[in-house]
Amino acid sequence: MENRPLFKSGHTACAGCGQAIAARLVIEAAGANTIVANNTGCLEVFSTKYPETAWGVPWIHSLFENSAAVASGIEAALKYLGKKDAVNVIAQGGDGSSGDIGLQALSGMLERGHDILYVCYDNEAYMNTGVQRSGLTPFDTNTTTSPFGGQSSGNLRPKKPVPEICSAHGIPYVATASAGFPQDLTRKVKKAISIKGPKYIQVHVPCPLGWRHETNQMLPVAKMAVETGLYPLFEYENGVLAARKQIVPKPVEEYLKLQGRFKHLLNNPEEIKKVQSIADNNIKKYNLKLETQG
Amino acid sequence: MKEFIEGSHAIAEVIKSCRPGVISAYPITPQTHIVEDLAQMVADGDLKSQFVNVESEHSAASVVLGGSATGVRVYTATSSQGLFYMQEVVFNIAGMRLPVIMTCANRAISAPINIWNDQQDSISLRDSGWFQLYAENNQEAVDFHLIAYRLAEDKRVMLPVMVCMDGFILTHGMETVDIPEQEKVSKFLPDYKPLYKLDPAEPISMGLLADPDYYMETRFAIQETMRKSVGYLSEISREFNDVFGRDYKDLLVEEYKLEDAEKVIVAMGSVCGTIKEVVDEQRAKGKKVGLLKIISYRPFPYARIYEALKDVPKVAVLDKAVSLGAYAPVAVEIKSAFYGKKKGPKVISSFVGGLGGRDITMETIYEVFRRLSAKEVNFDFVDLKPELLKEEYGE
Numbered sequence: 001m002e003n004r005p006l007f008k009s010g011h012t013a014c015a016g017c018g019q020a021i022a023a024r025l026v027i028e029a030a031g032a033n034t035i036v037a038n039n040t041g042c043l044e045v046f047s048t049k050y051p052e053t054a055w056g057v058p059w060i061h062s063l064f065e066n067s068a069a070v071a072s073g074i075e076a077a078l079k080y081l082g083k084k085d086a087v088n089v090i091a092q093g094g095d096g097s098s099g100d101i102g103l104q105a106l107s108g109m110l111e112r113g114h115d116i117l118y119v120c121y122d123n124e125a126y127m128n129t130g131v132q133r134s135g136l137t138p139f140d141t142n143t144t145t146s147p148f149g150g151q152s153s154g155n156l157r158p159k160k161p162v163p164e165i166c167s168a169h170g171i172p173y174v175a176t177a178s179a180g181f182p183q184d185l186t187r188k189v190k191k192a193i194s195i196k197g198p199k200y201i202q203v204h205v206p207c208p209l210g211w212r213h214e215t216n217q218m219l220p221v222a223k224m225a226v227e228t229g230l231y232p233l234f235e236y237e238n239g240v241l242a243a244r245k246q247i248v249p250k251p252v253e254e255y256l257k258l259q260g261r262f263k264h265l266l267n268n269p270e271e272i273k274k275v276q277s278i279a280d281n282n283i284k285k286y287n288l289k290l291e292t293q294g
Numbered sequence: 295m296k297e298f299i300e301g302s303h304a305i306a307e308v309i310k311s312c313r314p315g316v317i318s319a320y321p322i323t324p325q326t327h328i329v330e331d332l333a334q335m336v337a338d339g340d341l342k343s344q345f346v347n348v349e350s351e352h353s354a355a356s357v358v359l360g361g362s363a364t365g366v367r368v369y370t371a372t373s374s375q376g377l378f379y380m381q382e383v384v385f386n387i388a389g390m391r392l393p394v395i396m397t398c399a400n401r402a403i404s405a406p407i408n409i410w411n412d413q414q415d416s417i418s419l420r421d422s423g424w425f426q427l428y429a430e431n432n433q434e435a436v437d438f439h440l441i442a443y444r445l446a447e448d449k450r451v452m453l454p455v456m457v458c459m460d461g462f463i464l465t466h467g468m469e470t471v472d473i474p475e476q477e478k479v480s481k482f483l484p485d486y487k488p489l490y491k492l493d494p495a496e497p498i499s500m501g502l503l504a505d506p507d508y509y510m511e512t513r514f515a516i517q518e519t520m521r522k523s524v525g526y527l528s529e530i531s532r533e534f535n536d537v538f539g540r541d542y543k544d545l546l547v548e549e550y551k552l553e554d555a556e557k558v559i560v561a562m563g564s565v566c567g568t569i570k571e572v573v574d575e576q577r578a579k580g581k582k583v584g585l586l587k588i589i590s591y592r593p594f595p596y597a598r599i600y601e602a603l604k605d606v607p608k609v610a611v612l613d614k615a616v617s618l619g620a621y622a623p624v625a626v627e628i629k630s631a632f633y634g635k636k637k638g639p640k641v642i643s644s645f646v647g648g649l650g651g652r653d654i655t656m657e658t659i660y661e662v663f664r665r666l667s668a669k670e671v672n673f674d675f676v677d678l679k680p681e682l683l684k685e686e687y688g689e
Binding site: 033034037044045049050051053055056057058059060062063065066068069070071072073074075076077078079080081087105107108111112 | 315316318342343344346347348349350352353356357358359360361362363364365366368382383386390492493494496497498499500501502503504505508
């Protein structure tokens with residue numbers, strides 16, 4: 001049983017999909033004794049088109065926004081059966097289903113103290129429906145519903161701080177991770193699984209189609225988000241910032257220029273300055289800057 | 295054991311005897327007394343269930359969905375706006391063939407906000423793939439929950455069941471109810487053995503994407519199960535009678551003084567008790583009147599209704615719901631049961647009453663019988679207040 005593939009190849013994700021890679025890493029780190037509840041979204045669609053499934057663990061999809069509540073019911077049933085200690089429960093979804101339409105269900109799951117790991121695969125827009133902006137779309141991003149135009153430079157607001165919202169529930173563990181740092185993601189999932197209670201991990205997962213970068217650039221794009229300070233990697237334990245990945249910050253332009261969704265900013269120093277200030281704030285807030293020798 | 299007891303307490307007692315592993319609910323009047331009692335039973339250690347307090351009805355339905363998929367018996371209860379907030383999950387549960395049981399404490403729909411009884415809430419979800427059984431009194435409400443679990447968990451069925459009981463009238467009404475003994479309940483309703491479940495020992499995927507090559511058959515399968523279940527209800531009713539000594543016949547309808555009846559009212563739920571009183575008074579005076587009570591609204595027992603009413607000259611359908619812009623919901627189904635048939639009532643008139651808790655008195659029922667004449671009427675509202683309408687339209 002331990003050797004069976006938990007997330008099989010042959011699914012229909014796009015080439016270079018960061019979410020597919022992250023989802024495999026998450027379930028392999030969690031192991032075979034895991035039940036997964038999945039929101040509607042790309043991952044659900046590309047991994048479970050009847051009559052096929054990519055999942056080697058028990059897996060359920062109900063609706064767009066309710067995986068946290070479905071997982072709560074699974075966990076309660078396992079407790080009733082006396083099996084909870086032997087089985088991990090993961091609820092997962094994209095940024096829209098976790099941080100927008102499913103935020104209430106997620107908050108309820110966290111507040112009730114269920115022993116569940118929630119994983120949000122953050123590709124920063126509603127990719128499954130065609131790249132519409134979500135609450136986690138970054139500032140100035142060009143999406144189909146926050147388009148760049150004569151009167152707009154893209155998405156009006158910065159990312160909703162869902163990790164902090166989760167941490168404010170007083171839960172034992174919150175982390176951000178990135179498909180660009182696979183070992184770090186694996187370590188965080190294993191750590192989360194070892195802690196009893198509600199946990200939240202948000203994984204930054206590039207989407208070549210929505211971000212408009214080459215399919216072989218998934219890793220460099222993901223890494224650059226972290227290295228510019230635009231996607232800080234950190235861990236909160238019991239509401240306190242416990243760890244962060246330190247960086248030698250690179251200018252945000254290095255990240256923006258890799259992706260079509262930010263192309264409209266490249267000749268606009270004013271807007272780049274605004275994006276740089278978001279990175280600078282992150283660097284200050286999480287103390288990301290690595291003090292180099294000399 | 296017979297007890298003089300509030301309807302909600304009686305429901306909590308019978309749910310306890312059904313031994314659900316997961317209970318989840320969100321507070322809404324008039325459902326609250328049921329789930330408060332269950333929470334107390336869990337707190338006292340008298341009921342070994344996981345009681346999950348959620349942040350919304352959407353999550354209450356999702357929690358019992360997850361619990362049921364993990365292979366345990368589950369329970370939830372709601373009303374009105376709560377049922378509507380669950381609606382997406384309600385359809386999903388049926389599509390996933392999960393044997394979830396829900397009590398709907400029937401209540402009116404906002405706006406204007408109104409906490410009192412009618413049946414617009416559950417009737418609006420008639421197309422969801424759930425069975426709907428309507429109770430006339432609290433004994434039926436109790437018994438229908440036992441029957442609901444047996445029906446839902448039947449391997450030939452595997453569909454959710456909603457037991458509908460009129461809010462306040464039944465949920466907060468005191469009646470003498472025979473609360474089934476645990477021993478008998480355990481005999482009638484053994485522990486739940488799921489066909490499929492989420493289990494790492496045998497991993498399966500549930501809730502997959504079905505494209506146009508596969509979707510339609512899932513809907514056909516539910517429709518077929520509903521059709522066949524008309525017969526399963528009779529089977530379960532016989533077994534129920536063997537154990538508990540209460541005979542609900544085919545569990546589809548109850549015929550009350552229909553032989554030789556010339557005027558019959560068709561209705562669902564607690565109003566049937568009031569109608570029976572009027573029928574008795576009228577019969578004592580030699581008037582040939584009767585009642586056809588519908589118990590199973592889904593599946594809708596067309597053939598059974600045809601048999602019951604085919605020789606009745608005049609039928610009045612009394613709906614406690616309205617389909618705004620169309621014929622009243624129960625009336626339209628009764629009419630369709632006779633369409634194109636050789637026999638049938640000459641008149642099927644449709645009346646709407648009791649909305650938002652307006653009391654349907656015996657006088658209301660007399661009025662319905664009076665208005666049931668050779669001239670067929672459609673969605674004729676009873677007990678309207680003309681003075682309020684004048685104000686509304688400035689006539």
